[in-house]
Amino acid sequence: MSIELRLRDASAHCPKHMVYGPCGGVRADDGCEVPGLRCSFAADPHLLRGLAFAPADIDPPDSARDSGDALPVAPRRPAATVFAARVAQGTVITADLPVLAAGAAVVSEAGARLAELTAVIAGEPPGLREALSPTHRALLLTAAGATVIAGITCRDRNRVALEGELAALGDLGAAGVLAVTGDHPSSTARPDAEPVFDLDSTRLAALVRRTGLFAAVVEQPAAPAISFRPSRLALKARAGAELGILNLCRDIADLARFAHGLVETGAAVPLIASVPVVTSRAAAMRLGGLPGVALPAEIVAAVSTADDTIEAGIRAATAWAERALAVPGVVGVHLSAVRDEDDTTGLAAVDAVAHTAARIRESAAA
Amino acid sequence: MNVPLAPAARIAPRIAGCPKAMSYGPCGGVNADGTCEVHPSPCVFLTRELPVRWNAADDTAEAITGSITAAGLEIQQIARRRPLIFTGFPVRALQSSAVGPTADALAGSVDAVLSGDAGRSRVQFPPSYRAALIAATGLRLWMGFNARDRNRTALERELASLAALDVAGVHCVTGDHTQTGDRPDARPVFDLESTTMLSRARRAGVLTSFAESPAAPPIAARGARVAEKQNAGGQFCLTQYAGDVEEVADFVRLCRAAGSAVPVLPGVPLVVDREGAEVLASFHAAKLPAGFIDRLFAARDVRAEGIRLAVDYGRALLESGLMGGVVIAGGARLGEEAAYAADLAVVARELGGGS
Numbered sequence: 001m002s003i004e005l006r007l008r009d010a011s012a013h014c015p016k017h018m019v020y021g022p023c024g025g026v027r028a029d030d031g032c033e034v035p036g037l038r039c040s041f042a043a044d045p046h047l048l049r050g051l052a053f054a055p056a057d058i059d060p061p062d063s064a065r066d067s068g069d070a071l072p073v074a075p076r077r078p079a080a081t082v083f084a085a086r087v088a089q090g091t092v093i094t095a096d097l098p099v100l101a102a103g104a105a106v107v108s109e110a111g112a113r114l115a116e117l118t119a120v121i122a123g124e125p126p127g128l129r130e131a132l133s134p135t136h137r138a139l140l141l142t143a144a145g146a147t148v149i150a151g152i153t154c155r156d157r158n159r160v161a162l163e164g165e166l167a168a169l170g171d172l173g174a175a176g177v178l179a180v181t182g183d184h185p186s187s188t189a190r191p192d193a194e195p196v197f198d199l200d201s202t203r204l205a206a207l208v209r210r211t212g213l214f215a216a217v218v219e220q221p222a223a224p225a226i227s228f229r230p231s232r233l234a235l236k237a238r239a240g241a242e243l244g245i246l247n248l249c250r251d252i253a254d255l256a257r258f259a260h261g262l263v264e265t266g267a268a269v270p271l272i273a274s275v276p277v278v279t280s281r282a283a284a285m286r287l288g289g290l291p292g293v294a295l296p297a298e299i300v301a302a303v304s305t306a307d308d309t310i311e312a313g314i315r316a317a318t319a320w321a322e323r324a325l326a327v328p329g330v331v332g333v334h335l336s337a338v339r340d341e342d343d344t345t346g347l348a349a350v351d352a353v354a355h356t357a358a359r360i361r362e363s364a365a366a
Numbered sequence: 367m368n369v370p371l372a373p374a375a376r377i378a379p380r381i382a383g384c385p386k387a388m389s390y391g392p393c394g395g396v397n398a399d400g401t402c403e404v405h406p407s408p409c410v411f412l413t414r415e416l417p418v419r420w421n422a423a424d425d426t427a428e429a430i431t432g433s434i435t436a437a438g439l440e441i442q443q444i445a446r447r448r449p450l451i452f453t454g455f456p457v458r459a460l461q462s463s464a465v466g467p468t469a470d471a472l473a474g475s476v477d478a479v480l481s482g483d484a485g486r487s488r489v490q491f492p493p494s495y496r497a498a499l500i501a502a503t504g505l506r507l508w509m510g511f512n513a514r515d516r517n518r519t520a521l522e523r524e525l526a527s528l529a530a531l532d533v534a535g536v537h538c539v540t541g542d543h544t545q546t547g548d549r550p551d552a553r554p555v556f557d558l559e560s561t562t563m564l565s566r567a568r569r570a571g572v573l574t575s576f577a578e579s580p581a582a583p584p585i586a587a588r589g590a591r592v593a594e595k596q597n598a599g600g601q602f603c604l605t606q607y608a609g610d611v612e613e614v615a616d617f618v619r620l621c622r623a624a625g626s627a628v629p630v631l632p633g634v635p636l637v638v639d640r641e642g643a644e645v646l647a648s649f650h651a652a653k654l655p656a657g658f659i660d661r662l663f664a665a666r667d668v669r670a671e672g673i674r675l676a677v678d679y680g681r682a683l684l685e686s687g688l689m690g691g692v693v694i695a696g697g698a699r700l701g702e703e704a705a706y707a708a709d710l711a712v713v714a715r716e717l718g719g720g721s
Contacts, residue, residue, distance in 0.1 A: 060549070067548040068700065069459050069487030104530050124519075133494040133520075136527035160488045160544070160552040161515035167460045168495040185519075194517040194557030 003050035010047070013040040015184055015195065016154075020051060020202035020235060022228075023181050024220030024247060034184050042224040048231070053239040058159075058199075058206050071163045074170060074212030083147065083175040083214045086118050087243055087270050091364070092332025093357045094149065094245075094272065097122040097137070098339045098349035102130040107137050110350045111144030117357055118332065121178050121216075121245075123151020126188035135168045148174045149216060153182025158198040159207075166211040176214025178245065179204035202239045209240030216272075217241040221249055221258040222294055230261030237269045245272045245334050250294040252323050259329040270331040273324035277337040278303050279313035279352045287338060296320055310352060318359045325364070333360065383410040385543055386513075386554065390418045390561035390594065393540050394579030394606055394651050404545040412583065417590040420561060420597040437478075437506045437534035438573040444477050449684050450631060450691030451719030452508055452604075453710040455479035455500065456703040459487040462499050464703060469503035471707035475714040478534050480604070480693055482510030485547035485648070494527035506534040508575070511567070512541025517557035518566075525570035535573035537604060538563040561598045568599035575602035575631075580617035581609060582651035589620030596626045604693050605632045607646075609653040611682045618688040629690020632683055636676040636696040637662055638669040638709050645697025655679055669709065676713045684717065692717060 001009070011019050015034045022041035025033030030042045041048065060070040076084075086092055097120055099110050114120045122137050131137070138148045150169050157165065169177060181201040185193045199207070201217055208215040219233045233244045244262075249255045255273055262269060276295055278284050284303040287295050299316040306312030321333045335356055337349035380387045385404050392411035395403030402409050411418075434442070444450060453476045457464040472479060481496050490496070493509050500507045509528055513521065528536060540559040544552045558566070560576050567574045576595045578588055592603055603621070608614045614632045621630065635654060637643045643659055646652060658675060665671030680692050694713050698706035714720065 061551045063548040063550065064489070067486040069489060069548065071489055072460070102526050124523075130526065131523050132530065133492060133523045133527040135492050135495040136498065136531065139495075139498055156517045156520035158515045158544075158553045158555055160549050161492070161520065163489045164460075164492050164515075167489070168491045171460075171462050171491070172495065185517075190519045193519040194555060196517055196553060196555055198553035 003047060006047055007050055010040040016181055016197040016200065018181065018197075018200045019057065020053070020200055020232075022223070022225065023200070024218065024223050025183060025187075026223045028224065030224050034186050039224070045225050045228050048225060048228045051235060053202060053206070053235055055206065058203050058210070071167060071207070071211065073210050077170055077212040079147065079173050079175040080212060080214040083119060083149070084242065087331055090331040092118045092272055093335065093360060094119045094121050094332065095335040095353045095357065096125070096337065097141070098337040098353070099346040100128060100339070101345055102132055104132065104136075104140055106345050106347065107132065107140045108144045109347060111141035111146040113347070113350050113354050115145035116354065117146070119147040119149045119175055121149045121151050121334070123178060123180070124153055124156070124182070126183040129189045134165055135172060138169055138174045139172050142173050149176045149178050149214070150174050151178040151180060152204065153180050154197050154199045154201065154204055155182035155185060155188075156193065156196055158196055162199060162204060163207065166207060166213065170211050170213050174213065176216055177208040178216045178218065179208050179241070180218050202236050205236055205241040206239040214243070215241050216243040216245060218245050218247060219258075220247045221254050222247070227261070230258055231265050233262060233269055234265040234267035237267045241269065243272060244269050246274060248274045248276060248294040248336070250296055252327065255324060255330070256327050259327050262329060271329050272332045272334045273321075273327070273330050275317050275321045275324065275333045275335050277313060277317045277335050277349070277352050277356050279310045279338075279349070280340045281309055283338045283340060314352060314356045314359060317356045318363060321360045322363055381410050381414070385545070386540055386556045386559065388540065388556070388559050390420070390559060392584070394577055394582050395542065396582045396651070398583065400583050404543045409583075416584060416587040417594045420594045433571045435529055435532045435534065435572055437532050441478060441506065441534045441573060445629065445690065448718060448721070449689060450477050450629075451714045451717050452476065452478050452480050452631065452691065452693040453714050454693070454695030455481040456698040456706050456710070458700070458703060459484065459490050462491075465499045465503065467704035468707040469500065469505050471704055472711050472714070473503070473505060475711035475720045476505070477719055478506040478508040480508045480510060480537060480695065482537070483512055483541065485542060488544075488547050488549040488552070493524045494531060497528050497531040497533050501531050501533070508535040508537055509533050510537045510539065511563065512539050513556050513558045513560070513563060514541035514544060515552065515555055517555055521558060521563065522566060525567055525572070529571040533572055535575055535602070536567040537575045537577070538567055538600070539577045561595055564595060564599040573602070574600050575604050576600040577606060578603055579606040579651035580614065581606070581653035586620070588617065589624040589626065592621045592628065593624040593626035596628050601628060602690065603628050603630045605630060606649070607633045607635055607652040607654055610655050611679070611686055613653070614683060615686050615688050630688070631691040631693050632689060634676050634680040634683065634692045634694045634713070636672060636694050636710060636713055638672040638706060639699055640668070641699045642672075642697040673709055673712055677716045680713065680717045
């Protein structure tokens with residue numbers, strides 16, 4: 001069977017219909033994130049080298065062009081230009097929005113407290129249940145003074161809905177989109193939802209660029225096929241991605257290995273390293289003990305033994321960020337707060353993130 | 367391929383062979399000869415016992431809270447004293463700058479605007495972003511909402527935002543299949559459908575409506591279907607164009623006989639040019655009043671005649687005393703949406719809207 005046919009076969013067997021697989025959900029034993037399945041892409045690195053991005057994959061059909069209502073190809077938007085300049089300067093600090101509530105007031109308050117960040121990445125993580133819509137949250141955050149990168153997954157919307165989201169995000173002044181495939185619903189808080197996966201992260205990133213927004217993507221350095229991961233980011237860059245956010249690494253060496261591998265692909269994609277902000281002993285113990293969660297041991301140890309766990313968590317995150325920023329190719333950090341169970345609004349986590357960001361800026365300026 | 371999933375909460379089974387995977391069919395896309403809107407084969411619901419009964423167990427969450435948006439309360443107050451006058455909200459897709467001129471044309475003449483779907487431009491701003499843009503103009507919004515492009519997770523988030531943005535009501539339709547319209551390449555989602563969206567919209571705190579196609583087979587069973595949608599949480603029925611006043615009245619009587627008390631707001635077509643007539647003719651299961659197109663095309667001034675026809679038809683519908691109001695809509699020529707909105711406003715005012 002030709003490589004092209006085998007890739008099509010892998011796609012047909014993928015529960016997320018990935019064309020540009022494998023996603024970041026592959027387990028260490030090549031198992032799929034959907035229990036009981038094996039990843040149809042990860043097993044054969046030779047096969048993966050046959051992947052090449054085809055821009056026609058995201059072209060609207062003739063019928064849409066004839067009707068005059070195809071998603072317009074837009075020039076770079078002002079907010080995207082500003083964010084791209086910060087990436088070029090190498091001074092990026094982004095953070096997740098650790099707000100799980102569906103209240104508009106809390107989202108606005110979080111936006112005001114995170115206005116100093118390069119951007120807030122407001123996504124739809126798998127643990128999220130009740131929430132406002134992506135464009136509504138982006139509107140609230142932007143109005144509160146924050147720069148917004150909307151995290152959009154391919155899990156819940158088909159390509160028509162995704163194109164509408166991108167057009168709206170560009171229109172309302174978001175800087176960009178973090179294009180992710182998203183976890184299969186079976187491993188989210190909404191397991192009963194229909195898995196859509198009309199597109200995947202690579203094709204979504206290409207659409208994001210066409211819309212004039214800044215296109216960021218995620219890569220998972222520790223997931224099989226590990227040796228292919230830098231090439232996968234390079235592939236996404238050919239599709240349009242301008243920035244790669246790396247998922248949590250247990251060790252700086254993993255990060256450095258990925259960055260080195262990326263240089264070898266010849267693709268000059270700037271990288272952002274994820275930094276966990278853990279501020280409670282319970283969270284450190286809970287996450288430190290979970291298999292597959294790549295929480296750095298230093299951070300777990302620092303928070304587990306401290307009296308002032310918030311200060312210890314901020315200090316440990318800052319130290320980790322400094323080490324990550326020293327890796328060639330890393331232009332910034334992405335702060336990912338682990339919310340306490342008693343922090344019902346998420347605003348305590350927002351504050352921990354804001355304090356950590358300030359500390360990192362001070363240390364970079366010194 | 368077998369993907370193991372958590373057990374589905376829905377009790378009424380999905381019917382094999384329905385391209386929209388519906389449980390509570392048939393949808394309004396059944397052709398006059400009983401075939402499906404996307405298949406030459408007969409609609410699979412037509413051979414079943416109808417209506418499919420609403421199963422409250424499908425509504426997995428807690429009871430409906432009873433809270434309603436401020437705009438929704440205003441609509442309820444108007445509905446207590448006179449028929450409701452809604453119009454469409456004609457704008458070019460994906461153009462926020464087009465919202466202002468259309469809103470200006472309609473302000474003061476309508477009770478709410480219905481912002482819907484369009485086959486020739488499937489890609490639209492998401493419902494909540496359209497709501498934010500239209501809310502800023504001060505108009506009350508009745509938001510069109512379909513199950514074609516988003517799964518329940520995305521739809522529920524849109525609903526939460528629609529309520530927070532003070533939308534008056536949400537018009538829950540299953541939606542045309544992706545095989546109709548300008549984007550057949552998109553994956554049809556249909557995780558929910560009209561009936562299962564109604565209860566969710568009610569829980570979110572907005573008024574709800576649903577569509578019915580009185581002229582689509584099985585015509586005799588459409589009234590009972592309305593009653594089931596009411597049981598699911600539907601509060602208003604906005605019909606597809608359904609022919610002469612007496613035909614619409616028969617449909618309302620059919621609903622009442624089936625035990626449904628929901629106010630029915632039939633569609634009043636407003637056509638001001640030949641392109642608009644063509645758009646109207648393309649609607650599935652649309653049935654225009656007798657002689658409508660002939661009178662229009664015979665007129666020297668198509669626009670004036672179109673307005674006159676809409677006013678006469680709307681007035682006759684309201685004078686029957688059976689209608690909860692009307693929805694005035696139709697097709698606007700590309701680039702002339704604001705001018706068309708001004709014509710909608712003329713008809714709406716004539717019928718008592720905005721008073």
